[in-house]
Amino acid sequence: MISEERKLILTGDKMNIIADLHTHTIASTHAYSTAAEMIKAAADKNFYAIALTDHGKAMPGAPGPYYFESLPIIPKEFLGVRVLKGMEANIIDYDGKLDCDDRLLSSLEWIVASMHTIALFEKPSIEKCTNAYLKMCDNPNVHVLGHSGSEYFEYDYETVIRRCAQTSTLVEINNASFGFRKGSEERCKKIALLCKKHDARIVVDSDAHFLTKVGDVPKALDMLREIEFPSELVVNSSVENLKEYFIEKNIEI
Ligand SMILES: [Zn+2]
Ligand SMILES: [Zn+2]
DSSP, X not given: OOOHHHHHHHHTOXXXXXEEEEEOOGGGSSOOSOHHHHHHHHHHTTOSEEEEEEEOTTSTTOXXXXXXXXXXXXOSEETTEEEEXXXXXXXXXXXXXXXXXXXXXXXXXXXXXXXXXXXXXXXXXXXXXXXXXXXXXXXXXXXXXXXXXXXXXXXXXXXXXXXXXXXXXXXXXXXXXHHHSTTHHHHHHHHHHHHHXXXXXXXXXXXXXXXXXXXXXXXXHHHHHHTTOOGGGBGGGOHHHHHHHHHXXXXXX
């Protein structure tokens, strides 16, 4: 007899991830595992890759530029896992400016750009937020539009997602947001449906701040399965998809 799980695999409904591309280490000071522990956690899950994306300097307690400049000390591959050296940069104004200069950004391999209330004090209008995200999409150093399902930073979803599709900016479905960013579940579903409609590629991430959370994305995957999101639009659903994206963006495989 074929088990339920096996049936799902056979019918192609079973989507999973092979890389976690938004994680934090103790360098962020409000995260609690080392880089080695996070990479080991990814290795334990047989992941192909992990991105270390500690916070940009606008986040209180974030590491300075010397931390990011020195990331090449960590090998490209450790414990069989491809380690991407990156940053979660903060969007710090409504022109989409980031809290990191272009020289440093372009030297890193993986940039998630996100809005955080702590770095953007004034609640924006939908127009302002839309403008910030559109400008961010045009920044060639940015790979991922981070956790944009927050109620606080509402934007014109369709306009921005269409631009993400045009500029190959990945839209993140962030599992951690489902737990604590108000209104995220319903907004993330809306965002994912628009990605499906406009063929915008997405990345499913944990935003782990502790090793047990690496690759832990059950709520995000449940939602994507529910809306029958195509796995070919999820860059980290297969090594093949991810490598294709790396080649496109000149990221070493
Ligand atoms: Zn954090
Ligand atoms: Zn964040």
